[in-house]
Amino acid sequence: xxxxxxxxGPLSVPEGAIVSLNCTYxxxxxxxxxxxxQYSRKGPELLMYTYxxxxxxxxxxxxxxxxxxKYISLFIRDSQPSDSATYLCAMSARTGGxxxxxxxxxxxxxxxx
Amino acid sequence: ETGVTQSPTHLIKxxxxxxxxxxxxxxxxxxVSWYQQALGQGPQFIxxxxxxEENGRGNFPxxxxxxxxxxxxxxxxxxxxxxDDSALYLxxxxxxxxxxxxxxxxSGTQLSVL
Numbered sequence: 001x002x003x004x005x006x007x008x009g010p011l012s013v014p015e016g017a018i019v020s021l022n023c024t025y026x027x028x029x030x031x032x033x034x035x036x037x038q039y040s041r042k043g044p045e046l047l048m049y050t051y052x053x054x055x056x057x058x059x060x061x062x063x064x065x066x067x068x069x070k071y072i073s074l075f076i077r078d079s080q081p082s083d084s085a086t087y088l089c090a091m092s093a094r095t096g097g098x099x100x101x102x103x104x105x106x107x108x109x110x111x112x113x
Numbered sequence: 114e115t116g117v118t119q120s121p122t123h124l125i126k127x128x129x130x131x132x133x134x135x136x137x138x139x140x141x142x143x144x145v146s147w148y149q150q151a152l153g154q155g156p157q158f159i160x161x162x163x164x165x166e167e168n169g170r171g172n173f174p175x176x177x178x179x180x181x182x183x184x185x186x187x188x189x190x191x192x193x194x195x196x197d198d199s200a201l202y203l204x205x206x207x208x209x210x211x212x213x214x215x216x217x218x219x220s221g222t223q224l225s226v227l
Binding site for chain 1: 117144146148153154155156157158161169171203205207212213214215216217218219220221223
């Protein structure tokens with residue numbers, strides 16, 4: 001079993017839709033949770049960063065972390081064609097020995113006109 | 114502010130050869146990490162360098178090695194290339210302290226091993 005599970009999609013939605021992306025994890029030591037966006041043939045770009053449980057909002061993006069359920073989500077409101085990309089969840093335990101991020105496989109999102 | 118830059122962008126090698134990939138960290142960042150991203154997968158942690166020392170390593174064999182230089186730039190070396198080494202190699206930089214988990218990635222080097 002992978003430490004981080006993420007539905008690979010692809011997920012196709014119409015422009016303006018609300019998108020929900022999710023990851024589950026098994027390592028209870030994870031404390032830091034991130035969402036990255038990756039366009040084709042580019043490196044991942046940090047979108048959201050959250051410590052421990054709770055919600056964080058930034059513009060059209062909302063990140064939620066539920067440590068009791070080991071479940072994290074990213075919501076995108078009023079989705080745009082420019083949001084079409086692969087979304088990667090990532091987590092870190094910061095237990096020493098380097099700042100290792102453990103990534104999900106990524107969900108491919110397409111927002112259609 | 115200068116972002117993370119990697120070179121080359123693409124590389125084709127033959128099985129058994131050796132390769133060196135290069136990375137310049139973002140301005141003000143002194144920690145560099147390397148990740149391998151196979152097609153359709155998330156990035157996998159190879160290792161991290163801080164103050165020119167390896168500071169954490171993932172589940173990769175010793176033929177994957179690295180260096181960090183005094184200006185915080187870094188190299189990833191892979192010896193005895195195998196077909197499965199074909200992947201996007203990503204370099205990321207960060208700054209120690211609060212928020213050090215925030216990694217800033219370069220665009221990567223696409224390595225193809227034939």
